Amino acid sequence: MHHALARDAWEVWEAENGHVAMGRMPERRPAVLLLDLMMPEIDGMGVLERMSADPELAEIPVVVLTAADLSRSELDALSQRVAHVMDKGQRDRDSLLSQVRQRVAECVKLRRASESQELK
Numbered sequence: 001m002h003h004a005l006a007r008d009a010w011e012v013w014e015a016e017n018g019h020v021a022m023g024r025m026p027e028r029r030p031a032v033l034l035l036d037l038m039m040p041e042i043d044g045m046g047v048l049e050r051m052s053a054d055p056e057l058a059e060i061p062v063v064v065l066t067a068a069d070l071s072r073s074e075l076d077a078l079s080q081r082v083a084h085v086m087d088k089g090q091r092d093r094d095s096l097l098s099q100v101r102q103r104v105a106e107c108v109k110l111r112r113a114s115e116s117q118e119l120k
Contacts, residue, residue, distance in 0.1 A: 001034070004097045010104065018042025022050055025057055032083075032107040034100065037066040048081050061107035063100065083107050 005012045013028060015021035019041040025033075033051075037044030044064065051057040062082040067089035070078070078085050084103045088096055 001097065001100060005101065005104065008101060016040075018044065018047045021047060025051075025060070026054075029056070030060060031111060032104050033060050033062045034104070035062050035064050035082075037064060037068050048078075052081065059111075061111055063103045063107065065096075065100070083110075 002012050002014055013024065013030075015024055017040045021033075021039075022042060035044045035047060039047075042050070044066070048062065051060065051062070064078060064082050064085045065088045066085070067087070070085075075085060083106070086096070086099055086103070
């Protein structure tokens, strides 16, 4: 996914776990966060909780990519916090990449529009 997004001219950085991601976000605030719920040290839900507690990070749009079998209540809870939830286990690689590209572009476009409105 990193290479596919980089080929599309996105600047991409990766974190090997939730702890590393939380440490990097304040210094390299992403335009959008692709988040796997199943990560070591701090899982995706923990990352979302910590981001929500930080006003600067709470504004970052999040696209969740997960192979986890989520319950209706878990999906409902996620939909309150994230821009999109994508089941990476239900798509072939090309379809998943296409969806990720589309979701990232949508999030960045909405964020830029929001920032533009704030400047007016």
